Amino acid sequence: MVYNGYFDDALFYFRSMRDIGHIGNKFTFGIVLKTCVGLMDVKKGKQVHGMICEMGLKNDVSIGNALIDMYCKCGCILNACRVFDGMPERDVASWTSMICGFCNVGEIEQALVLFERMKLEGYEPNEFTWNVIIATYARLRDSRKASCFMERMKKEGFIPDVVAWNALISGFVQNHQVSEAFELFREMVVSRICPNQVTLAALLPACGSLGSIQLGREIHGFICRKGFDANVFIASALIDMYSKCGSLNDARNVFDKIHCKNVASWNAMIDCYGKCGMVDSSIELFTKMKEEGLQPNEVTFTCILSACSHSGSVEKGLQIFTSMRECYGVEVSTEHYACVVDLFCRSGKIVEAYDFLKAMPIQVTESIAGAFLNGCKIHGRRDLAKLMAEEITRVQLKGSGSFVTLSNIYAAEGDWEKVGNVRKVMKERNVNKWPGFSWLEKPCEILEGKEEKEVAVGLDI
Incomplete structure (x- = not known):
């Protein structure tokens, strides 16, 4: 039940089991703690923790790990620390769960202290432990430290997985280090790490922010060769990229080839027409979207209102703004x-x-x-x-x-x-202002300021 998302039902049967005298064992409590995580109910988790203590199971390593995981995922990092510190024995999973907990709340320095302590106490971090720290640095937009940690990971004989590469690429893109993001992508491909949809979804907005239609088309070609073009989320990102590069025809071609369009793909195409000042086409697509049985969301209305703004359609825009809550139940x-x-x-x-x-x-x-x-x-x-x-x-x-x-x-x-x-x-x-950038394109190259950087070599691998 828990693995299928039936958390309330699982708790009901757990209570029923105890009512008839079956108190359960450590495996039972491990599953019940996962249920508390699924419900994000730390109060129930604490009640289960109390039962575990009453039964004398608190010193079991697997139970301790489950408690740490529950408290960390429910945002109670101090409770997780108390459980961790009170464990007479730990394994790699104990250390990794605690490191993940610190990373999830952005306490990267505490995670690193624990990482080094883990090694000193004779526990070797696994790939997941390394990858979670790289991902956290990237999420915190410290791509330099993320890169250094990845290099250290390689030197210690571990191979960064696609999650680590994706996190680092996303970090570079978010930090406006677009050239570095594409260089890393090339290195990833050369290293025979197969990019996935997440990798490409991170790179496409970078092409859009550069307005680089050439680079965008190279990435699009790579997507098609890898068979990712059928993915509706990748297709939506392609539409958005072509929109930002000013290529309406390319965006429409991608949109028309999507077999099962979702709200995001409709929104992307509506926004594309809006950016081109074609408010009538945006509204026509908005109407067709509703006819297809899809409910517009708040992003849809942002796209439509933006289209009205770009075309100077004040009256039409105000009508749509007024209709949001009244006709569609969308909060402003x-x-x-x-x-x-x-x-x-x-x-x-x-x-x-x-x-x-x-x-x-x-x-x-x-x-x-x-x-x-x-x-x-x-x-x-x-x-x-x-x-x-x-x-x-x-x-x-x-x-x-x-x-x-x-x-x-x-x-x-x-x-x-x-x-x-x-x-x-x-x-x-x-308050800091991001420095401006100037970009020029050459075949398979980007010139950033005065520094030339090759970014597209290797996309056909």
């Missing part, structure tokens, strides 16, 4: 509010955007402030931008975009004192 998110602000601003209706912004039932976010300040900058409404500056200061925004736009508005006025004030606030809040 901060991104939807940002789209409406952008809708007004792109049409030059800055006052209406400000009125809408002030009437919102939510606080200003980075995306909302960014849309409004960009509108103020384009249409020369510095007076309203200054009012937004007060709001930005009040709500403690952390992103750099709004601050940079505001600084540029003050600079255009020659108000260097306020430019300095904005930069001072950015420094106080530790």
